Amino acid sequence: MAFIRRVPTKSGAAAVQIAEYAGGRQRIVKHVGSAHTKAELGVLMARARELLEDPGQGVLELGVEPTPPAAALVAPAPESTLLGQAPVAPPVLRSSPGRVVGTDSRVLFEALAAVYAQLGFDAIDDEVFAALVLARIVEPTSLLDTARVLADLGQEAASYKTMGRVLAHAKERGYRDQIAERVKFSV
Known part of the structure; x- marks a missing residue:
């Protein structure tokens, strides 16, 4: 079964690869690319997930909609106020998908x-x-x-x-x- 692998390169970038275990070792199936910033890494990880998706794989209808991961890449522009200082508020981020803590049948x-x-x-x-x-x-x-x-x-x-x-x-x-x-x- 293939999986996404993220490894550091000698240049300091992060390489995103699709790999699988064969004969007890990891075999690189496809090199998706190298990222130098978090934004590039996010794009490469999304591309790798797309490559791993099987269009023939059906989806179980459980009535739960997945929430797409989102993060603020740039801080919001400060609002100008009468006294010149903007109130400081933390950026609002959408929470990432839930973490699986246990499975059963x-x-x-x-x-x-x-x-x-x-x-x-x-x-x-x-x-x-x-x-x-x-x-x-x-x-x-x-x-x-x-x-x-x-x-x-x-x-x-x-x-x-x-x-x-x-x-x-x-x-x-x-x-x-x-x-x-x-x-x-x-x-």
């Missing part, structure tokens, strides 16, 4: 939970069991690693001991038979 979990209920698995009124089933659908893994998968799905996992007890109860209480009975009557 909550939408995936909710979609899988809806299918889980439609299939009749909700006959088992056990939230921990449901979370275990959905986590194993996403990534079949050990019981120890299931907590990580649930965290990736935006869910809080039960303790390891609790998950172990729930699996033991599933066998003892015949969860499989209960689900089969429910599905048989709904078909």
Whole structure:
């Protein structure tokens, strides 16, 4: 996957390049240009982002409009006043795009939970069991690693001991038979 790389040059400029990892090393795909000022750097970074954009890539409609980054390049001209001094006010800047502090797949979990209920698995009124089933659908893994998968799905996992007890109860209480009975009557 390609990414934008900004590196200092010997002349003191900042080179903007599009690079990718190949064989554990960075390979330069395209040199976009060198910038000597912040304004030039901004133009080159925008050009590099345009080059990386895929016109065939669809956009997820989340109802959130991205705010374009903007910065004041020149201080506003002072207003003349009756006494000759202009009030000093900081320039108004538009805030840059938000910073991602965490990601999870909550939408995936909710979609899988809806299918889980439609299939009749909700006959088992056990939230921990449901979370275990959905986590194993996403990534079949050990019981120890299931907590990580649930965290990736935006869910809080039960303790390891609790998950172990729930699996033991599933066998003892015949969860499989209960689900089969429910599905048989709904078909």
